[in-house]
Amino acid sequence: MISFMLNGTKVVSTARANEPLLNVLRNEFHLSGVKCGCNEGECGACAVILDGRLANSCMVALGSIQGSKVITIEGYRTTERFTVLDMAYASVGAVQCGFCIPGMILASECILAKNPNPTRAEIQAGISGNLCRCTGYNAIVAAIGIAAKEGQGLW
Structure with a gap:
């Protein structure tokens, strides 16, 4: 056990x-x-x-x-941090089919927990182990940047 x-x-x-x-x-x-x-x-x-x-x-x-x-x-979805990420993803249309999004959200959390003000390159590196066939990643990268600004003090 x-x-x-x-x-x-x-x-x-x-x-x-x-x-x-x-x-x-x-x-x-x-x-x-x-x-x-x-x-x-x-x-x-x-x-x-x-x-x-x-x-x-x-x-x-x-x-x-x-x-x-x-x-x-x-x-994770019961946390205030999730709410900030969820709103950021929705604001830029970063969710399409949704298959990859749970993993992307958790990757986003790890990026922001490590560095609450990441650069675009740091965000791209942080999600590099997660594949998304629908969005082309630009909206996801933008959403993480928005969450970093909107959630200042949470991470």
């Missing part, structure tokens, strides 16, 4: 230690915000915040997170 904090609540999983965290989050805890896009750690659709860092949950073995803190979009 592996215990860890999931969105602020201590949980225990009985899945195999080598089971990908993505599968445990979706199948055992019924969290649909993490998506299986590539299953190779290349697309970011399965992104979570693991102990304060962005991680592709498809590449994380459950057994490696004993005692860790995992935040999914379901947990």
Whole structure:
């Protein structure tokens, strides 16, 4: 049994230690915000915040997170920071199909938590592990910049 904090609540999983965290989050805890896009750690659709860092949950073995803190979009969406990012994304039309957006939002959080006033180049580097087939990234980069300005003092 592996215990860890999931969105602020201590949980225990009985899945195999080598089971990908993505599968445990979706199948055992019924969290649909993490998506299986590539299953190779290349697309970011399965992104979570693991102990304060962005991680592709498809590449994380459950057994490696004993005692860790995992935040999914379901947990993050209840925060004031999410509200700022959500409004910024909406204001520039940065959401189209929505498949990549949970991972993009969590990547945005990690960018702004590390540097609350990032440059365009820093934003681009920060989302480089997340693929989006719809937006062309310009709106997403703009949204993160807007959130940095609107959310001053939050990050």
